[in-house]
Amino acid sequence: xxxxxxxxxxTSFRLWSLRRILALAFGAVALLGLLQxxxxxxxxxxxxxxxxxxxxxxxxxxxxxxxxxxxASLTSLERVEREARGRLGMVPAENVLYLEVDTPxxxxxxxxxxxxxxxxxxAESGTSWWQALLKALPFY
Amino acid sequence: MSGRxxxxxxxxxxxxxxxxxxxxxxxxxLAYLQIVHRxxxxxEAEQQHLSEQTIRPTRGTILDRGGYPLAISLDAYDLxxxxxxxxxxxxxxxxxxxxxxxxxxxxxxxxxxxxxxxEGDYTLALGLDYxxxxxxxxxxxxxxxxxxxxxxxxxxxxLASGLLGFVGRDQVGLAGLEADLxxxxxxxxxxxxxxxDSLGTPIPFGSQRGRPPIPGGDVRxxxxxxxxxxxxEELDRRIEKHAASGGTIIVMDPMTGAILAMAxxxxxxxxxxxxxxxxxxxxxxxRAVTDVYEPGSVMKVITMAAAVDLGLxxxxxxxxxxxxxxxxGITIENWDFSVNGTQTTTxxxxxSLNTGAIWLTSLLGAEDFYRYVQxxxxxxxxxxxxxxxxxxLVRTSDEEGWYPIDLATNSFGQGIAATPIQxxxxxxxxxxxxxxxxxxxxxxxxxxxxxxxYEPVVVRQPISGATAQTVAQMMNEVVEGVPYHLARVPGYxxxxxxxxxxxxxxxxxxxxxxxxxxxxxxxxEHPRIIMLVKIDxxxxxxxxxxxxxxxxxxxxPEILAYLNVKPxxxxxxxxxx
Numbered sequence: 001x002x003x004x005x006x007x008x009x010x011t012s013f014r015l016w017s018l019r020r021i022l023a024l025a026f027g028a029v030a031l032l033g034l035l036q037x038x039x040x041x042x043x044x045x046x047x048x049x050x051x052x053x054x055x056x057x058x059x060x061x062x063x064x065x066x067x068x069x070x071x072a073s074l075t076s077l078e079r080v081e082r083e084a085r086g087r088l089g090m091v092p093a094e095n096v097l098y099l100e101v102d103t104p105x106x107x108x109x110x111x112x113x114x115x116x117x118x119x120x121x122x123a124e125s126g127t128s129w130w131q132a133l134l135k136a137l138p139f140y
Numbered sequence: 141m142s143g144r145x146x147x148x149x150x151x152x153x154x155x156x157x158x159x160x161x162x163x164x165x166x167x168x169x170l171a172y173l174q175i176v177h178r179x180x181x182x183x184e185a186e187q188q189h190l191s192e193q194t195i196r197p198t199r200g201t202i203l204d205r206g207g208y209p210l211a212i213s214l215d216a217y218d219l220x221x222x223x224x225x226x227x228x229x230x231x232x233x234x235x236x237x238x239x240x241x242x243x244x245x246x247x248x249x250x251x252x253x254x255x256x257x258x259e260g261d262y263t264l265a266l267g268l269d270y271x272x273x274x275x276x277x278x279x280x281x282x283x284x285x286x287x288x289x290x291x292x293x294x295x296x297x298x299l300a301s302g303l304l305g306f307v308g309r310d311q312v313g314l315a316g317l318e319a320d321l322x323x324x325x326x327x328x329x330x331x332x333x334x335x336x337d338s339l340g341t342p343i344p345f346g347s348q349r350g351r352p353p354i355p356g357g358d359v360r361x362x363x364x365x366x367x368x369x370x371x372x373e374e375l376d377r378r379i380e381k382h383a384a385s386g387g388t389i390i391v392m393d394p395m396t397g398a399i400l401a402m403a404x405x406x407x408x409x410x411x412x413x414x415x416x417x418x419x420x421x422x423x424x425x426x427r428a429v430t431d432v433y434e435p436g437s438v439m440k441v442i443t444m445a446a447a448v449d450l451g452l453x454x455x456x457x458x459x460x461x462x463x464x465x466x467x468x469g470i471t472i473e474n475w476d477f478s479v480n481g482t483q484t485t486t487x488x489x490x491x492s493l494n495t496g497a498i499w500l501t502s503l504l505g506a507e508d509f510y511r512y513v514q515x516x517x518x519x520x521x522x523x524x525x526x527x528x529x530x531x532x533l534v535r536t537s538d539e540e541g542w543y544p545i546d547l548a549t550n551s552f553g554q555g556i557a558a559t560p561i562q563x564x565x566x567x568x569x570x571x572x573x574x575x576x577x578x579x580x581x582x583x584x585x586x587x588x589x590x591x592x593x594y595e596p597v598v599v600r601q602p603i604s605g606a607t608a609q610t611v612a613q614m615m616n617e618v619v620e621g622v623p624y625h626l627a628r629v630p631g632y633x634x635x636x637x638x639x640x641x642x643x644x645x646x647x648x649x650x651x652x653x654x655x656x657x658x659x660x661x662x663x664x665e666h667p668r669i670i671m672l673v674k675i676d677x678x679x680x681x682x683x684x685x686x687x688x689x690x691x692x693x694x695x696x697p698e699i700l701a702y703l704n705v706k707p708x709x710x711x712x713x714x715x716x717x
Contacts, residue, residue, distance in 0.1 A: 058288075062215035062270040065198075072209040072295035077369050096697070098631065098707050 190347070191336045197327030199290055199311055200356030202304060202318075204365040205400075205583055209295050211304055211318070213311075216291040217273025219243070220261040225283025226254050235281050242276050243268065266309060267291035292318075294410050300368050302407035302426055303581075308415065315424040317361075317581070320527045324585045327356035357587025362398035362580060367391055367699055371401040374695055379405055382678035382687055388428045388560045389691065391699065394568035394661055394670040396596040397577030399524070400699075402428050429522075429529040432557040433674070436639030436684070437475070437492045438567070438659050439553030441611060443500050444489060445570055446512035449607040452503045455614050457485050465498045467548050472498065475640065486614045489637065490621055497551035506537035506547050513550070515602035516566040517576055518558050524579040526561075533557035553639060563659065564672040570615070571635070571661040571670050574608040576600050616664050627660050627689040629696045631707030635667075636660025636692065638684035643677065653677050658688035662696055668705050671695065 073079065084090040173181060202211040226232040232254065236247035243250075243265045254262045267289065268276075277286045292307055305316015312326070313319035330353030335346030371389045379387050391401040404427035408419065425431075447453045463479030465472050474480075474494050480487070488496030501509050513519070519534035534556055535542050549555040558566075561579055569576045578597040585592045603611075615635035619625045627636050636658060643653040656678055661670035673688040681687050700707075 058215075059270075059274065065212075065214050066270070069209070069212050069214055069293045069295060072212060073293075075208065076295045076297070077299070077365060078297055096701060098701075100706075 189335050190333055193332045193334070193350075195330035195332060195350075195353045196289060196311070197329055197353035198355040199292070199307070199327065200325040200585075200587065201358045202321075202325070203358060203360045204363050204368070205361060205398075206364065207360065208365050210300060210361070210363075210365065212293050212295065213290040214293050215270040216267045216289050217270065217277070218266050218287040218289050219264040219268060219273065219276060220285040220287070221250075221254055221264050222261055222283035222285060223254055223257060223259060231282075238279065238281070239264065239276065242272055261285065296365055296369075298409045298411050299365060299372065300363060300403070301410040302404055302424075303363070303368075303402055304410065305424070306410060306413055306415075314415075316426065316527075317359075320525060321359055321582065321585075324359055324587070325356040327587075328354040330354070354588050357585045357589070359585050360583045362393075362400065362583045363402070364400050366702060368401040368403065370695060370698055370702075372403045374691055375403050375405060378675060378687070378691055382675060382680050384675045384679065384687075385677040386427070387675040388431075388672070389674070389695075390428050390560055390564050390672045391695075392564055392568060392579060392670050394571040394577070394667045397565065397568070397579045398583070398596070399579055399581045400669065402426070402581070404428050404431075425528055426526055428560045429524060429526045430559070432530050432532050432559050433655050434556060434641045434644060435553035435558055435563050436641035436655070436657060437552055438563060438637050438639035438657060439551070439556065440489060440492065440497045441570060441615060441637050441659075442513065442516055442518075442566060443497050443504075443509070443551045444485060444614065445516075445603050445607055445611045446504055446509060447485075447500045448610050449512070449603040450504065450508060453485050453500070455484070455486050455610055458482050459485075459488070459496060459499045461493055461495050463495065465495050465548065467498075467545050468543065470545050472548060486617050486621070489614050489618050492552075492638065494552045498548045501547050501551040506544075509547060509551070510534065510536040512602065513556070515576070515600060516569060517562055517599070517602075518556060518566065522559075522561050522565050522579050524561055525581060529561070530559050532559055532562055553641065557644075560672050560674055563657075564670060567637075567659045567672075568661070568670045569602055570608050570611050571667040572608070573605040574601050574603045576602050612661075612664060615660075619660065625689065626685065627658060627692045627696075629662055629693060629700070632662045632696070632700060632705070633664035633708070634660055634662040634692075634696065635664050636689070638689055640682060640684045654682035656682060656684040656687035658684050658692050660689075660692045660696070662700060663705060663707075668703055669696065669699055 199213040201209050201213070203209055226235070232251060233247065236250040236254075239245075239250060240247040245264075250262075250264065253264075256262070264284075265273075273286060276284070290311055292311075294304075303316055305318040305320075306314055307318050308314045313322040318325065330351045332348070332350035334348045334350075371391060375387050375389050378384070386405045388404045389401070390399065390403075392399050406423055408423040444453075448455075459482070461474070461478075461480040461483050463474060463477070472494055475492060478491070478493075480491060480493065483491070483493065483496060485496070485500075487493075488500075504512075513534055514536075519532055521529045521531045523529075534550075535546060537547070546555050565577060565579050576599040578599050580594055580596070582594050584594060612635050615637055616633055618638075619627050619634045619636050627634060627638075637660070639655075639657040639659070641655040641657070642649040642651060643655060644650075655674060655676055657672065657674045659670070659672045661667040671692055673691040675687050675691070678687045
C-alpha cells in the first residue's frame with residue numbers, strides 16, 4: 001500500500017515540465033533552422049541581385065564606350081565636311097583673306113574630359129572655395 | 141533468440157561481426173581518402189568548385205594632337221557553339237534559324253559549320269556588337285558560349301591607316317602604332333577565381349578572389365587629323381594625276397621634331413581590312429621610315445651646309461661650271477646637260493648643278509664630307525619610335541668598295557640610301573638653326589600609372605646657327621629666286637630644294653624611272669612646318685620641280701592658315717576699328 005502511496009502530482013509536474021522543455025527546445029531548433037533557411041535564401045537572392053547589378057554595370061560601361069565612339073564619329077572630319085557641304089551648302093574657300101583679330105579664340109572641349117586629359121574639373125563644375133572646404137569636412 | 145539463458149546466438153555474433161567489419165572498412169576508407177590522400181582530393185575538389193576567368197582589359201585609345209580619337213575600343217562578344225550540345229538536328233535547325241539574322245549568317249551556313257567537326261567549338265561570330273551579343277546570350281540557347289571581348293573602331297575611317305596599323309583577334313597590335321605602342325595600349329589582364337555551382341554559375345557569397353584588370357593607357361599623338369587628311373587627299377590626287385606607283389608625304393615641326401602628318405602609298409584601308417584573307421604584307425609597312433631611296437639633289441643642301449660650316453664657301457662664293465667633271469675616267473654632267481660658266485654657290489643650288497656639288501666635295505675632302513653626312517643623321521636610325529625603321533646606307537671612304545667616284549656622286553645624292561624621315565630631319569636642322577631633332581610621334585600617354593609627356597630631344601648640333609641661316613637663305617633663293625617656282629606660297633617666304641633621282645635596281649639604275657622629291661619649310665624666318673614630298677615613278681614627268689614641288693605649293697598655304705601662322709604684313713587686311 002505504501003508503494004502506491006506516491007504523490008501523483010509531483011510526477012505529472014515533472015513530466016509536464018519535461019514535455020514543455022522538449023517542446024521549447026524543438027521549437028527553438030526549428031526556429032533556428034527556419035532562420036538559417038531564410039538567411040540562406042536571402043543571401044542567394046542578394047547574390048543574384050548582385051550578379052544582375054554587376055551585369056547592368058557592364059552593360060552601362062559598354063553603353064558609355066559606345067557613346068564615346070558615337071561622339072567621336074559625329075565629330076569626324078568626314079561627317080563635318082558632309083554636313084557642311086550637304087546641309088549648309090558650304091564650299092572650299094578660293095580666296096583667302098588674312099584678318100588680324102585681337103580677341104582670343106573661344107575655349108573648346110570637343111571630346112570627353114577622360115580623353116582630352118583636362119584637369120580643371122573643379123573649376124568647370126562651378127565649385128567655390130568655401131563649398132570645397134565644406135565638402136572636405138567629415139561630417140558634411 | 142538465445143537458447144539458454146545468458147548465451148547469445150552465433151548468428152547474432154556473425155551479424156555483429158559483419159557490421160563491425162563493414163564499419164571498420166568504411167573508417168579505413170575514410171581515413172585513406174581524407175587523411176592519406178587529403179591533398180590530392182582537396183586539389184581536385186577545388187578544381188571542380190573553383191572557376192578561373194581572365195578579364196580582358198580595355199585597350200587604350202589613340203588620339204590625335206587635338207584629342208580626337210583615331211582608334212577606340214568598343215565592347216563586343218566572341219560567340220562559340222559547343223558542337224556536342226547541337227546533336228539533335230531538329231533543335232539545331234531551330235536554334236540556327238534563331239541565330240542567323242542576329243549574326244548575319246544563313247542558318248545553313250551555321251549548321252554546316254557546326255557539322256564540320258565532330259568535337260570542339262564552332263566559331264559563330266567574332267567581335268560582335270555588344271548589344272546584339274547580349275541579346276543572343278539572353279536567348280539562353282544550349283551550347284552557346286559568349287566570351288566578352290573588345291573590338292577596335294575608327295571614327296575617322298581610313299585616315300592614317302598605314303600609321304595606325306591594326307590589331308589581331310586577341311586585340312594584340314600586329315602592325316603600325318598598334319604594334320609599336322602595344323605595351324602602352326594593352327593594359328594588364330585581370331583574373332577572377334570564384335566558387336561555382338554545377339552549372340558554372342558563381343555561388344553567392346562563395347569564395348572569391350582575383351585582381352581587377354588595369355586598362356591600357358590612352359596615347360595622344362603629335363599627328364593632327366586635319367593636316368593628315370589634307371596630306372592624304374593631296375597624295376592620292378597627285379599619284380593618280382601622274383600615274384605614279386606610290387609616294388610619301390611627311391609634315392613635321394622643324395623646331396621640335398613633332399610629326400604633324402605622315403602618309404605613304406600604297407597602303408591598306410582599316411575599314412575594309414579582313415585578316416582572314418591573304419594580303420600583300422608590303423602594304424602594312426610604314427614606307428616613310430622603312431623604305432630607302434637615293435635623295436638626289438636634295439642632298440646638295442647638306443653638302444653646301446658642310447662647306448659653309450667649315451668656312452670654305454659662303455652664299456656668294458663663285459666657281460666655274462664647265463658642264464661636266466671627269467673623275468677616274470668617268471664623266472659626270474649636269475642633270476640638264478647645261479654649261480653655265482661662273483656661278484655663285486646660291487646659283488649652284490638654284491640650278492641644281494651636279495658639277496657644283498662635286499666642286500664642293502673637292503673643297504671638303506672625303507673625311508669632312510662623310511663626317512658631316514653622318515652628323516646630319518644619315519646611315520643611322522632617327523629613333524622616331526616607329527617600327528621597322530631602316531638606317532639607310534652610307535659607304536664612307538674607309539670602307540671596302542668605296543671609290544673616289546662615290547664622293548662625287550654622293551655629293552648630289554646618288555649612291556647614298558636614306559629614308560624619307562632621315563632626309564626630312566636632316567634638312568630640318570637647316571630650318572631650325574642647326575639642331576638635329578629626334579622626330580617623334582607620341583606626345584603623351586595617359587594611363588592608370590599617370591601621365592607621361594614626351595619632350596623634344598636635340599640629338600646634336602651638326603652645323604652652327606649662322607651656317608643654318610646662310611643655307612636657309614640660299615634655299616629661299618632656290619624657290620623665290622627662280623621665276624614661277626611651283627613651291628611658292630603667296631604671303632610667306634619659303635625655302636626648299638627639289639630632287640630627281642633615277643631609281644636604283646639590282647645591278648644598276650632604271651633610266652626610265654625616277655623618284656621626284658621636294659623638301660621645303662616655311663615661313664623662312666620662324667619655320668612652323670617642314671615638308672618632304674616624294675612621288676615614286678611618275679609616268680608623265682620625271683622632275684621633282686614639276687611633280688613634287690607643286691604638292692608643297694598646294695598644301696603649305698592650307699596648313700599654314702590652319703595653324704594660324706601670320707603671313708607677311710603685306711598680305712594682312714587690317715580690321716576696321
